Amino acid sequence: xxxxxxxxxxxxxxxxxxxxxxxxxxxxxxxxxxxxxxxxxxxxxxxxxxxxxxxxxxxxxxxxxxxxxxxxxxxxxxxxxxxxxxxxxxxxxxxxxxxxxxxxxxxxxxx
Amino acid sequence: xxxxxxxxxxxxxxxxxxxxxxxxxxxxxxxxxxxxxxxxxxxxxxxxxxxxxxxxxxxxxxxxxxxxxxxxxxxxxxxxxxxxxxxxxxxxxxxxxxxxxxxxxxxxxxxxx
Numbered sequence: 001x002x003x004x005x006x007x008x009x010x011x012x013x014x015x016x017x018x019x020x021x022x023x024x025x026x027x028x029x030x031x032x033x034x035x036x037x038x039x040x041x042x043x044x045x046x047x048x049x050x051x052x053x054x055x056x057x058x059x060x061x062x063x064x065x066x067x068x069x070x071x072x073x074x075x076x077x078x079x080x081x082x083x084x085x086x087x088x089x090x091x092x093x094x095x096x097x098x099x100x101x102x103x104x105x106x107x108x109x110x111x
Numbered sequence: 112x113x114x115x116x117x118x119x120x121x122x123x124x125x126x127x128x129x130x131x132x133x134x135x136x137x138x139x140x141x142x143x144x145x146x147x148x149x150x151x152x153x154x155x156x157x158x159x160x161x162x163x164x165x166x167x168x169x170x171x172x173x174x175x176x177x178x179x180x181x182x183x184x185x186x187x188x189x190x191x192x193x194x195x196x197x198x199x200x201x202x203x204x205x206x207x208x209x210x211x212x213x214x215x216x217x218x219x220x221x222x223x224x
Contacts, residue, residue, distance in 0.1 A: 032210065098208075101154035
């Protein structure tokens, strides 16, 4: 199986600062990693993904870093905005047919 | 156009009742899923169907019975509801099993009294 954990259940940042959300996974065979954002009352939405043959991928204001050696994944949000306030999940898959989700980190952006 | 839609959005019912949640996706995806999200926001997979065939059944009580009449629909029927069934249930779909973006519905909040 797979266990996926997040180091911090809650995170508060000042508007304009950078945010870093961390995720640890247990199965070294995991080969595909995704970050999701869930706003209150809504379903999770895809933010960015990365495959195990990469260690960094950038999107618009977001960067995902993958360290396979220590089985660690992080999501960096640049210049955090109030609209970034949400719960963030990491998800991993290794069998090709199931996603395992982490517990979630609640990000609060302070204006 | 809503990609993954599920109904009802809210469901309040008594213990022991039977209820259903419906899900439809218009993305042309082959794979659909049901996830349960508890009060601590933990998302746990329950079932996955690929082209109407069950491919994942994650030790869910047999009071829960998914049905996929075609690959665009995956419904969830729950018999003899218990207090512990209270949660938000999310339907999702992906192009193929476990690969690529998961598209989620808005969730169905079930409250069992």
